[in-house]
Structures are given as C-alpha cells and as structure tokens.
Amino acid sequence: MATDDLMTRALDTLGDDGLPSVEAIHRLTDPAAVSEPMTIAEVADLLDTSPHTLRYYERAGLVDVPRDSQGHRLYDTEAVRRLVFLTRMRLSGMPMRDLQHYVALVDAGPSTEPERLAMLVEHRAFIRRRIRELNLSLTATEYKIATYGGATGPDVA
Amino acid sequence: MATDDLMTRALDTLGDDGLPSVEAIHRLTDPAAVSEPMTIAEVADLLDTSPHTLRYYERAGLVDVPRDSQGHRLYDTEAVRRLVFLTRMRLSGMPMRDLQHYVALVDAGPSTEPERLAMLVEHRAFIRRRIRELNLSLTATEYKIATYGGATGPDVA
DNA sequence: CTATGGCTTTGAGCGCGCTCGAACGCAAAC
DNA sequence: GTTTGCGTTCGAGCGCGCTCAAAGCCATAG
Numbered sequence: 001m002a003t004d005d006l007m008t009r010a011l012d013t014l015g016d017d018g019l020p021s022v023e024a025i026h027r028l029t030d031p032a033a034v035s036e037p038m039t040i041a042e043v044a045d046l047l048d049t050s051p052h053t054l055r056y057y058e059r060a061g062l063v064d065v066p067r068d069s070q071g072h073r074l075y076d077t078e079a080v081r082r083l084v085f086l087t088r089m090r091l092s093g094m095p096m097r098d099l100q101h102y103v104a105l106v107d108a109g110p111s112t113e114p115e116r117l118a119m120l121v122e123h124r125a126f127i128r129r130r131i132r133e134l135n136l137s138l139t140a141t142e143y144k145i146a147t148y149g150g151a152t153g154p155d156v157a
Numbered sequence: 158m159a160t161d162d163l164m165t166r167a168l169d170t171l172g173d174d175g176l177p178s179v180e181a182i183h184r185l186t187d188p189a190a191v192s193e194p195m196t197i198a199e200v201a202d203l204l205d206t207s208p209h210t211l212r213y214y215e216r217a218g219l220v221d222v223p224r225d226s227q228g229h230r231l232y233d234t235e236a237v238r239r240l241v242f243l244t245r246m247r248l249s250g251m252p253m254r255d256l257q258h259y260v261a262l263v264d265a266g267p268s269t270e271p272e273r274l275a276m277l278v279e280h281r282a283f284i285r286r287r288i289r290e291l292n293l294s295l296t297a298t299e300y301k302i303a304t305y306g307g308a309t310g311p312d313v314a
Numbered sequence: 315c316t317a318t319g320g321c322t323t324t325g326a327g328c329g330c331g332c333t334c335g336a337a338c339g340c341a342a343a344c
Numbered sequence: 345g346t347t348t349g350c351g352t353t354c355g356a357g358c359g360c361g362c363t364c365a366a367a368g369c370c371a372t373a374g
Contacts, residue, residue, distance in 0.1 A: 092294030127295045137249030138284045
C-alpha cells in the first residue's frame, strides 16, 4: 500500500470539512512533476493501484503505453497523465464502459469535444448526488452513534 | 423507479451544499410514519429497491419478515425500520458481510453494544473519507470542465 | 553459471451484490 | 371458470472490476 500516493497527498491538502483549497487545485493540475518515463511499478505506486490493474486498463483500450527495448512498459508523461485522469474518474464512480467511450472520443479528434464535455458535466452531477447521499448517511450514522441504544431503528424518544 | 422514496424525500431536505439541516435529522428519525404492515412492493417502493433485493436481504439473514395467512410477506414496523437502516448502510458502502455481522451482534443481545458502536464509528470514518475523495474528484472534474480542451490531462497553461 | 527478481502475455477465476427464471399458489376481476 | 396479477421458493446466472496463474524472457547479483 502506497502511503504517499497521489490521492493521499491530495487529501492532505484538504481540511477536515473536505472542501478543497486553492492549493489542492494546483496539486491536481500538476499530478506528476517529474517528466521521465516510469516503470509499471512506479506508476502503480503513484496511483495506489497494482500493475495488474494498469495492464488491465491498457488491455481495455484506455491507454497506450510505449515499451523499452526489452518489451517492458515505460509510461511517458502522456500515459501517466491519462492514468491519473482515469483513476480519478474510476474512484469517483465512472464505469469502465464510460471511460472507454470517453477515450474513444478523445481519439476521434476535436469534433467530439462537446460530447466529452457533456459527459463530464453529467459525471459532475453524479458526484454531487453521491456526496449528498453520503452526507445524509453520515448524518444518520452520527445520530445513531450519539444516541446509541443498539437497535437497528432510531428508537426515537 | 420511485420518485418519492425515502432517499429522494430526505435529499430534498438538504441544501445544494449537501449539508443536512435540523429538519433532515427529524426525517431521518421518523422514516416511515405509518405503522401498518406493508407488502413487499410497498417496502420496495419506499426504499427505492426491488422485491428481489428485499427477499435477497432476508435470505442473507439480515431481517426477519412475518407472513400473512397466504404466506405473503407483511413487513411490520420493526422490519421496515431495520431495512431503512440496512439500505442506508448499503448505500453508503457498508458491505453485506459487515451488515450480517452487525445484525448478528444485535441478535446476540446488549452485551455486544460496544462492538456495534465501534462498527458505526469505523463506518463513519469510511464515509468521511469517501466524501473527501469525492470532493477532490469533484474539484478536478470542475476544473476540467472550466478549462476544457479535451485532453485527458490538465494541460496546464 | 545459475539463481533471483521483475517484467511480459494470455486466458481463466473470483468476490460482490444483486437479478432473474421456472414452477407454483392464491384471490379478486371479468 | 378462466384469466390476470401479485406473491412464493429455489437455484442459477450475470455484470462489473479486477486479480491471478502459468509459462516464459531478460538482466543483474552472487
């Protein structure tokens, strides 16, 4: 388990309220400062995932990865950048199917930008709804902790 | 799809910021005002799920449901209450496994209250982390929408 | 020279949470 | 009386996202 992966570092820039600061945005826009090609293990560590998963993403057509003379993957800046995006989207609940569609649009050229933008806007709405749901469950859980009697229902006084 | 299920109603009590109001808490503590037994279809509609799923939860040992003279399920207040709790926990990401453990603890009596409380506290931490992750992804998505150029990376100026 | 370790490919397997199909029962509606 | 509709049980199937096993290649270490 990576203890200093991207997400961990990014979360550290947030307050306890979970609201991102201006600094957080800068970290988001500069995910991997180094520009040298990385091995699969390094990328996996950076993204807090496994080499298995990175190969799986590649097989799924989500990213193209160059090889070195021995046939080993060497992730260049472009590939790393895309994977940062992909893992972020996955983590926030976008299905593989949609990501495959998205990258197909990217590969299809600039004419598909409106559709890509529409996907992002829809995903934004999805994330917002999820956050609202989680806040509700959080409130319910906190209420249950505070008034804990052990029943499954609220057992309102 | 139920358009007036519990979650929908509860979310309506929240502001756009997703922060629950005092009223929301009251709705949470009084999920189903009626106290008459409900059919499986009614409960499914209330919880925005399917009869299939409700039977599945029962088979999984999460809840006991009384039957009428014809062998049909008649959900009493206790069962509905527990299912409200269960679906809330599921929606916020608690695994079936944990829920099975939790209800086993409930059935084991008051001596297990500390462990149940510990589970809730841990789940609260889980929800909070998820919300933080989602806020981060939300920020990233909003940034990408705002600066949209269509690449998979930020393409910082 | 022979391990050891990290990478490669391919296809298969798995854990989770449903979701469905089949065969059937009962009851109210036509 | 039969059709329609909603319910029942049981076991099987499915979609998703990984996750792994097997067999092999190459390079550096001892």
